[in-house]
Amino acid sequence: MIDFTKVTLVGNEERYVLQAMKEKSLAGDGYYTKQCENAISNLLNTEAPTLLTPSCTAALEMAAVLINISEGDEVIMPSYTFVSTANAFILHGAKVVFVDIEADTMNIDAKKIEQAITEKTKAIVPVHYAGVSCAMDEIMTLAQKYSLYVIEDSAQALMSSYKSTPVGTRGHLAAFSFHSTKNYTSGGEGGCLVINDQSFIERAHILREKGTNRRNFIQGTVDKYTWVDKGSSFLMSEIQAAFLLGQLEKAHEINRDRNKSWDLYSDELKKLAPQVEIPSYKNNIKHNAHMFHIKVENKEIRASLINYLKSKNIQSVFHYVPLHSSPAGMRYSTFIGQDIYTTIESERIVRLPLWFGISSSEQRYVVEQIKSFFEKNSHNCFHRQSNK
Ligand SMILES: *Cc1c(COP(=O)(O)O)cnc(C)c1O
Numbered sequence: 001m002i003d004f005t006k007v008t009l010v011g012n013e014e015r016y017v018l019q020a021m022k023e024k025s026l027a028g029d030g031y032y033t034k035q036c037e038n039a040i041s042n043l044l045n046t047e048a049p050t051l052l053t054p055s056c057t058a059a060l061e062m063a064a065v066l067i068n069i070s071e072g073d074e075v076i077m078p079s080y081t082f083v084s085t086a087n088a089f090i091l092h093g094a095k096v097v098f099v100d101i102e103a104d105t106m107n108i109d110a111k112k113i114e115q116a117i118t119e120k121t122k123a124i125v126p127v128h129y130a131g132v133s134c135a136m137d138e139i140m141t142l143a144q145k146y147s148l149y150v151i152e153d154s155a156q157a158l159m160s161s162y163k164s165t166p167v168g169t170r171g172h173l174a175a176f177s178f179h180s181t182k183n184y185t186s187g188g189e190g191g192c193l194v195i196n197d198q199s200f201i202e203r204a205h206i207l208r209e210k211g212t213n214r215r216n217f218i219q220g221t222v223d224k225y226t227w228v229d230k231g232s233s234f235l236m237s238e239i240q241a242a243f244l245l246g247q248l249e250k251a252h253e254i255n256r257d258r259n260k261s262w263d264l265y266s267d268e269l270k271k272l273a274p275q276v277e278i279p280s281y282k283n284n285i286k287h288n289a290h291m292f293h294i295k296v297e298n299k300e301i302r303a304s305l306i307n308y309l310k311s312k313n314i315q316s317v318f319h320y321v322p323l324h325s326s327p328a329g330m331r332y333s334t335f336i337g338q339d340i341y342t343t344i345e346s347e348r349i350v351r352l353p354l355w356f357g358i359s360s361s362e363q364r365y366v367v368e369q370i371k372s373f374f375e376k377n378s379h380n381c382f383h384r385q386s387n388k
Contacts, residue, residue: 002362004315006355007180008254013187013246020242028052028235029215032242039248040176040192043159044166048196051204052236052244056155056177056191060088062207062234063151063173063193066200067123069094076116077125077153078108079322079335079342085127085153086323086333094122096333098324103341105129105281106349110138116336117142123149126171131183131290132281133162136170151175155191158184159255159288172197178244183254183290183356186244190236208234254356258289261358265292268367275374277348292354293319294370299347305373306350312369317351 020032033052040050053059069075071093077085079098086096099112106129113124124143126134134152143150150171154160158176160167168174178190195201205215211231216222236244247254269278277295281287296302302318309316322342323329335342352366 002314002353002366003355004317004351004353005181006357008183008185008247008356010247010250010254010356012249013243016242016246017187017239020238026238028237028241030238030241032238032245033236036186036241036244036248037192039245039251040158040194043248043251044169044194046166046169046194046196048169048194048198049201049204051193051195051208051234052186052241053175053191053193053208053234054236055084055179055189056153056175057084057088058234059175059191059193060084060151060153061091061232062204063175064088064092064094065207065230065232066173066203067149067151069122072120073122074118074120075123075125076108076113076121078127078129079324079329079333079339080106080129080320080346081127081153081323082155082320083323083328084155085125086329089123089125090328090332095120096323096329097121098322098333098335098342099337100339101341101345103345104279105132105134105285106345107132107134108139109341110135110142112337113139113142117146117148121146121148123151125151125153127153127155128157128160128167130279130293131157131160131167131288132279133157133160133167133285133287136162136165136167140170149173154194155179156182156290157288158182159251160290161286163284164286168194169196173200178240183258183288184244184247184251186236186240186247188240190240190244193234203229207231255288257356258354261354261360261363262289262292264360264363265352265354265367268364269294269370272371272374275378276370289354291351293349293351295345295348296350297348301377302348302350304377305370308373309366309369314366314369315353316366318346319349319351320346322346 152174155177217225
């Protein structure tokens with residue numbers, strides 16, 4: 001069986017986890033946390049502080065609290081995303097406002113954001129799908145024009161860049177994921193919040209330390225530690241941070257390997273046009289090969305392709321069902337403007353096996369089977385009309 005995804009392991013994870021255990025310093029914000037936070041800031045080439053969190057979901061929730069999301073606020077995002085992007089804001093009373101995506105990147109269409117802005121709009125949450133950056137210049141310009149916050153859902157995008165600037169350094173806040181399905185993991189669950197707007201730093205530390213000024217106490221700037229604001233527990237355990245450090249040390253190696261695999265799929269599968277559409281991005285986009293997806297004509301062909309590949313022992317999967325069509329989405333959100341691409345494009349996506357260390361022979365087998373599917377089914381596949 002060729003799995004769709006496999007957990008990345010690069011070598012030092014076990015050693016660092018055992019070391020953390022030996023040192024008996026397991027609670028959050030210890031040595032390994034600091035090492036990881038520095039490593040992430042270095043990878044992002046930023047002075048902005050990074051705080052490790054239990055998940056990207058938690059980092060997004062921290063962002064919602066930091067920008068004071070409250071009842072009635074509106075937050076603009078794509079409907080084609082993971083539930084956490086919306087939940088983080090809905091939990092604090094916001095209404096989620098969806099706008100359409102672009103067909104080629106599957107990211108929010110920056111040109112369609114302005115029509116959705118109202119007096120109640122508080123933030124824009126771009127999601128860098130597949131590690132491919134959203135049009136951040138346009139988004140930041142709009143945010144400035146209307147005094148909105150930008151929270152980047154960078155869950156999939158560590159090591160990606162846009163116009164040579166690392167993704168996750170432009171918005172006021174950015175959340176990354178270290179879930180086991182992402183390019184770098186802290187051993188299953190994990191994430192971080194990058195604080196690009198300095199005005200949030202102090203409160204972010206208080207918020208994650210259960211609303212206390214424990215950090216100031218440890219630094220010796222106050223003589224007792226006390227409850228000073230709203231808070232929760234948003235720390236990552238040192239065991240997880242130790243695991244993550246093993247991966248971050250090898251971030252470039254992991255990134256190179258994934259990109260090499262991505263390029264192989266891209267080179268081989270472009271030969272199967274027009275039945276198979278492969279992603280193509282602008283030159284100013286450098287992505288981290290978080291996923292490789294193809295698009296086929298429609299969801300019926302997609303279902304048969306996925307089944308066919310399964311019969312050949314290849315696990316391929318589709319992705320998000322747009323949130324605005326889900327039961328909770330109908331309750332908590334509205335879609336502004338027309339859904340031209342969100343639903344239709346989401347129904348055409350098939351994600352192929354891609355992980356650190358996948359062999360080129362495994363990939364070639366996947367390519368061969370996709371090819372044979374289309375050879376066998378060529379009579380009932382209509383050539384897709386270009387929609388550009
Ligand atoms: C994975 C993911 C999340 C959630 O990350 P967790 O670390 O599992 O909480 C949020 N948004 C997007 C776009 C994701 O891909």
